[in-house]
Amino acid sequence: MFSKEEREAIYKVIETRRDIRSFKSDPIPIDAIGRILEAAHHAPSVGFMQPWNFVLIESDEVKKQLAWAADKERRALTIHYEEDERASKFLSLKIEGLKEAPLTICVTCDPTRGGSHVLGRNSIPETDMMSTACAIQNMWLASCVEGLAMGWVSFYKKSDVRDILVIPPHIDPVALISIGYTDVYPKAPILESANWEKRRSLQNLIFKDKWGNK
Numbered sequence: 001m002f003s004k005e006e007r008e009a010i011y012k013v014i015e016t017r018r019d020i021r022s023f024k025s026d027p028i029p030i031d032a033i034g035r036i037l038e039a040a041h042h043a044p045s046v047g048f049m050q051p052w053n054f055v056l057i058e059s060d061e062v063k064k065q066l067a068w069a070a071d072k073e074r075r076a077l078t079i080h081y082e083e084d085e086r087a088s089k090f091l092s093l094k095i096e097g098l099k100e101a102p103l104t105i106c107v108t109c110d111p112t113r114g115g116s117h118v119l120g121r122n123s124i125p126e127t128d129m130m131s132t133a134c135a136i137q138n139m140w141l142a143s144c145v146e147g148l149a150m151g152w153v154s155f156y157k158k159s160d161v162r163d164i165l166v167i168p169p170h171i172d173p174v175a176l177i178s179i180g181y182t183d184v185y186p187k188a189p190i191l192e193s194a195n196w197e198k199r200r201s202l203q204n205l206i207f208k209d210k211w212g213n214k
């Protein structure tokens, strides 16, 4: 069904995709945005509920307000690292490019979509959020093949984002996504290069038949 080249291409995009924080102001072609959103909309979803919406934000004023919400949360989170030497590192890490990126997309999840009997969702209610995360991963991979950089920002209070974007109270603002061109597309995750965390050994994460069995 897929040629060798096509197979290699998909694994290449999975491995080279990075979370990016620095963006150039160059505009993004409208057709590329369309393809990225189509990719999101082709994600799997529990009971095919497609719980997502996409709020496209290009206004500098609104982006500034979102950056304020994210920065407020980042400062609040540093309390957790107060007695840890990682605090200054955490503070110095650039965790969002919300003001820089030409486009921010707030991806939301509507838990009421499809009514009260969404197939499969009754057992694990969070599957609506998981479905939205699948859509965001598709956006990430699509951005990567478009030569665009994407960053996922989740450092904010949902109430702040709801207020800024006038999102109804039952809708979950799952992610703020920055998209744009970049000069900095690293090979390794930024948190790995900053010695914050490293990739775990896959072999240690795989069990056979029962939990813990190697």
Ligand SMILES: Cc1cc2nc3c(=O)[nH]c(=O)nc-3n(C[C@H](O)[C@H](O)[C@H](O)COP(=O)(O)O)c2cc1C
Pocket (backbone or CB within 6 Å): 017, 018, 019, 020, 094, 095, 096, 152, 153, 154, 155, 188, 189, 190, 191
């Ligand atoms: C659910 C989720 C939330 C994230 N939130 C943030 C965030 O708020 N700030 C940030 O700097 N990175 C965030 N990231 C990006 C991760 O830090 C990044 O994916 C990880 O360090 C691995 O790097 P890579 O994506 O380049 O492979 C988030 C990623 C995911 C999947």
